[in-house]
Amino acid sequence: MASAENESLDHVPLFPLNAAVLPGGRIPLQLFEPRYLDMLAGCLREQRGFVVVLLREGSDVGSQAVFYDIGTYVRIVDFQQLDNGLLGITAEGLWKVAVNRSWRAPDGLNLGDAERLPEEPEDVLPSGHSELAAVLRALLRHPVINKLDLSVDFSSAREVGWRLTELLPLDSQEKQRLLEIQDPLQRLDRLSSLLDAMD
Known part of the structure; x- marks a missing residue:
């Protein structure tokens, strides 16, 4: 795999989903549409x-998907034939990007020109947000999530916030708002408010 610094973000494939992934996160995908199988072959x-x-x-399987322009550049870390005959891949988030323009290829695949967003600050998880780390630990024990083999630094404000953004049952608009936040402490404050509202 080429280094993250050198990878071109021109004419990069775009994969619209009903789920979010952030840097360091992993997402399992099942591919069956020809456009995505071709995309996988091209990426490899x-x-x-x-x-x-x-x-x-x-819809993520429809041809007329409308998507947000801030997303996450991912790399394929695993792929295998599934029991249902579909191709399963696991993608891991590298860094957040802004899609500056996008278009649809003749085969229906969405493509775009994107730019890497600045790294978020490395903040320590404040003691006032220790309950968020506890919620995340509980989520990671779920068998489906456990299979993703995520490595989490529970002392990192951005890692705890990123993983909770992915894993909590929030609507797409809220997940996008959390993804777009560049201040990890601000994201934790928002997550804390959302969890209070769930009680």
């Missing part, structure tokens, strides 16, 4: 990744 051949963008409206 060219040793490049693709961008996961959250759906604004439409």
